[in-house]
Amino acid sequence: MNFQDLKKVEKPQFYLDVALNKAAKKADDKRNTITGKNRFEKSKQIEMIRIEVIESVLNEHLLRIEKSFPSIDQLDQFYQELIKLTLDYRDLKKSLGAVKWATKTIRILFKTYRSKLSRCSDMKFINKLRREYVGRVSSVVNQIKKNLLYLDECRKTMRSYPAVKTNMFTVCIFGFPNAGKSTLLKEMTNANPEVNSYAFTTKKLNFGYIKTNFFKIQVIDTPGTLNRKDKMNYIETQAHLALEHLANLVVYVFDPMFEYSLNEQEKLLRRISKDKEVLLYLSKTDIASKENIEMISKKYKILNKEELTEKLIKKVKVSQLEL
Template identity: 30%
Template sequence: MIFESLPTTPTSEELIDQAFSRAARAGRAKQGVEAQQSMLQTASNILGDNLHNVVTEWPDFDHVDPFYGELADAILREEFASEDGIDELRQHLSELSWASSKTHDLGREYIGRLPNDAEKARSLRKQGFGRMGSVMDQVEDDLEAVGAARDALKTLPEIQPDVPTVVVAGYPNVGKSSFVNAVTNASIETAEYPFTTKSVDIGHFERDHITWQLVDTPGLLDRPADERNEIEDQAVSALTHVGDVILFFVDASAACGYPVADQQALRAEVGDRFGDAPLVTVCSKTDLSAEIEADCYMSVEGGEGVTETLTAAVDAVGHEPELPFEE
């Protein structure tokens, strides 16, 4: 996942301590004016290079997959308590880029101004350190914000946008989790959205040597849009970029606690939201009731229709692997 490898963002205090302590060691290795020059060079390099690295470790959001871009924007809007997510992060990174250039410039400026007198050079070097410290004070909040953004995004659910994906939807307790557990070839991966206490469940299965992804999103696609907050709604929008087909589960018995009419209304809403992605309606819990019109009828409990439901999802997509060019 693109944000998982982002390194921990240092604080302003940590960078200042590192730069000035390393500079002091560099100065002790030399004498007179040369020692002051070495200290300025070391401090400016450490500050400038580390700030530059913080900025360049982040991906270019203009080239991030739309799923991760939109989800990241939602999470950062929540993190920053702002109407801007990615744009605000870009502003913080821009400030750090300025500070990187400024600390390098200050190192060069003060090295160029050092007199031949060792004591005067020492005084000027201290002045240079003071100005570098002032620059770091100016970006203290920017470093903190970038660090908070990194911590929020590193826990994003690891959904793979380039893998054909079945999104499972429907009200709670309609049999979605039982189905996902029944058809996946490994244990379910569970991850939490940073903006909710709900988890996303991700499973995988293979069909015709192609690995497919199954995504169940409790807290997002299990209730009407007017019950989701703005951040959750944007997360649903992000999911539209990865959903190749929607399996919508309806419990015709209403044993799930939701009237069939409400379930069908949510189905229509989800279908509209995902636009061109085919929607396959699954009547689940057929051991209790099958009294609705659906594309598939299934009972995980009774072991009926499970494979057929998965096949219907795959067939609805019509996904074909890319084959090597043949003469």
């Protein structure tokens, strides 16, 4: 899912100005082309065109807003939870509902005043009906001002969401900060570098892809530790969502420099291993002490980068056969 295409949601007056200006131009064009009509019939046709353009332009913009936002309930669970984490879920749905209400109401008003204009038999009421229509339509659009403002705030937040391929076999890389996760991500995907970063406030989820001739594997470097489920910060909660809803498999990175103790790293490993199959990798073997490397490698089945990639490809092939 890609939220980058969400367009700016303007304030009510912007849409009203666009609609009224286009309507005025169309009315002038009509005025200059009508021939053989008496003043009454000419005025009626001009005002009919005016209200028609107002309705058309306003609803074109409002429908574009409504359709540009995804149907929340049909999104992958990862995005549903991310929306609930970063936005007021109820206010978002309420605001989209308000736009839908405005679209429907403007359409009803147009039909009502089109009928009134067509039945009008008194010249002095034509402009009165048009003014009534413009006033009521303007009131409808202004009633959703707060909703439009909130939708634009939602748009800004949602544009920062990662473009996750939710139907692709996904591997999440976990480990403590500075454990070497991003380095592993780059090295595993280096043959076909398709690595991008999607910002979440001050932290990032980093994405890369392992390509074969037949399929791709999505690899995600997930910030945060998840080692304190009851006290997760903002980015750790996002990492938890990736683990829970995206990961088919986890690669856990041990750091033999022990910036975080082995006990802390093992605690995090146990936490992750409860729900997902985990493959183990040991980083920084070129600079860590031999003693620290052996302490981990003798206790756990550690895979190197080539073995990891081979294992992941086999996992995908097996998963495809099981479909």
